[in-house]
Amino acid sequence: MKFNQIQLTNQLTLKIISLIFSYLIWSILSQQHIATIEKNIPICFYNLNDNFEIFAPENLNIKVSGTRYDLWFNESNAVHIDSSFVNEEKEYEFEIYPQHIFLRPQLNLISYKPSRIKINAKKI
Amino acid sequence: MIQIPQHLNYFMIFKWTDIIEILVLSTFIFYFSCWLKKDHQKKLLPTFYGICLLFITTHYLHLTTLSSFIFSFSPALITIFILLHQKVIQKNFVAAKNLKPINLQKLDWVQSLVKTLLSAVDSKKEVQCLIECKDLAEEFAKPGIIVNTLIQKDILDYLIDSSQFNTNKFLWINQEGLIKAINSEWNLPEELVLLEDKKLSDWEKNSIRISGKLDLITLKTCSITRTFSIIAQGKIIENIFTDKTINLIQQFIKKSEFNHTNNSIKERGQNL
Numbered sequence: 001m002k003f004n005q006i007q008l009t010n011q012l013t014l015k016i017i018s019l020i021f022s023y024l025i026w027s028i029l030s031q032q033h034i035a036t037i038e039k040n041i042p043i044c045f046y047n048l049n050d051n052f053e054i055f056a057p058e059n060l061n062i063k064v065s066g067t068r069y070d071l072w073f074n075e076s077n078a079v080h081i082d083s084s085f086v087n088e089e090k091e092y093e094f095e096i097y098p099q100h101i102f103l104r105p106q107l108n109l110i111s112y113k114p115s116r117i118k119i120n121a122k123k124i
Numbered sequence: 125m126i127q128i129p130q131h132l133n134y135f136m137i138f139k140w141t142d143i144i145e146i147l148v149l150s151t152f153i154f155y156f157s158c159w160l161k162k163d164h165q166k167k168l169l170p171t172f173y174g175i176c177l178l179f180i181t182t183h184y185l186h187l188t189t190l191s192s193f194i195f196s197f198s199p200a201l202i203t204i205f206i207l208l209h210q211k212v213i214q215k216n217f218v219a220a221k222n223l224k225p226i227n228l229q230k231l232d233w234v235q236s237l238v239k240t241l242l243s244a245v246d247s248k249k250e251v252q253c254l255i256e257c258k259d260l261a262e263e264f265a266k267p268g269i270i271v272n273t274l275i276q277k278d279i280l281d282y283l284i285d286s287s288q289f290n291t292n293k294f295l296w297i298n299q300e301g302l303i304k305a306i307n308s309e310w311n312l313p314e315e316l317v318l319l320e321d322k323k324l325s326d327w328e329k330n331s332i333r334i335s336g337k338l339d340l341i342t343l344k345t346c347s348i349t350r351t352f353s354i355i356a357q358g359k360i361i362e363n364i365f366t367d368k369t370i371n372l373i374q375q376f377i378k379k380s381e382f383n384h385t386n387n388s389i390k391e392r393g394q395n396l
């Protein structure tokens with residue numbers, strides 16, 4: 001179909017095309033703009049002793065800033081906690097530090113909560 | 125703070141303000157597209173979409189220089205679209221057509237003037253007359269009695285017949301046929317008055333000198349021969365009869381108007 005055969009005169013078509021173009025142009029122009037977002041990221045435990053199971057909050061709320069492009073690419077981030085310290089059945093209090101939160105280096109971590117989590121360890 | 129649906133993050137939309145920005149931009153693009161669509165002479169809308177598409181494609185293909193070039197020139201491109209739009213062109217065309225046509229100026233008053241002067245000749249009154257063309261004679265003439273009325277035979281008859289009318293002074297008229305003043309006098313600097321040629325009267329000498337510098341005509345009746353003498357562009361034409369006098373005056377005024385209009389068009393052309 002030739003380009004001029006497409007019904008460009010239709011108002012709805014024009015609206016849809018305008019919306020698509022505006023989104024694409026906006027995304028190109030705003031890629032390098034600095035934005036701040038708040039999001040929940042999962043808390044992951046590794047090096048867990050096989051004889052124990054743990055109960056802890058699943059998510060951590062973080063506030064980060066950076067370019068939209070970096071924020072957009074920052075989907076796979078998480079809190080990674082080495083749980084090798086779990087060796088008896090009790091409730092642990094764990095302090096989360098920024099180094100536990102894996103972020104793209106281009107992003108700035110502004111704040112996160114909670115900064116301290118309770119980990120309940122139970123023997124299987 | 126109002127949270128937006130999480131899945132919108134996949135579209136790089138993190139806040140409500142982002143949605144507002146996109147909507148405003150799309151409204152602008154939509155109305156601009158609607159306006160471009162109205163041009164039936166040129167395909168401005170497909171061209172506009174083509175340029176948008178080119179900008180987006182060059183960006184995603186990492187053709188950064190080309191992308192920056194298109195982005196930098198986008199204001200100029202939008203201006204070109206606006207200028208090329210049929211409606212704007214039509215407006216310019218209408219504006220160009222609205223130039224004052226040179227032939228429309230009515231010169232009926234010349235006939236009334238010449239005929240009245242001829243009637244005055246019957247009463248042995250030799251009338252001198254200054255007709256301004258495109259230049260104003262304010263600096264070189266001094267009005268006697270200011271009249272400021274359009275030429276009508278009755279009024280002119282009345283003025284010439286009045287006891288106040290001085291035939292040694294002149295009648296001052298502009299090119300639109302407005303009697304500016306009667307009993308006007310020359311107000312010339314000393315060096316402008318020529319006295320070498322003894323055959324010419326002071327009126328003729330001054331008229332030759334002034335008409336050589338300014339765009340104006342002087343006219344004088346001769347009661348003996350019932351003819352007129354016209355001085356224009358520094359030249360004197362003597363002993364001409366009524367019809368030819370009317371023709372000559374009208375031609376001088378039209379030529380003056382034509383030159384002036386041509387100059388105006390040239391100036392406008394240079395300004396554009």
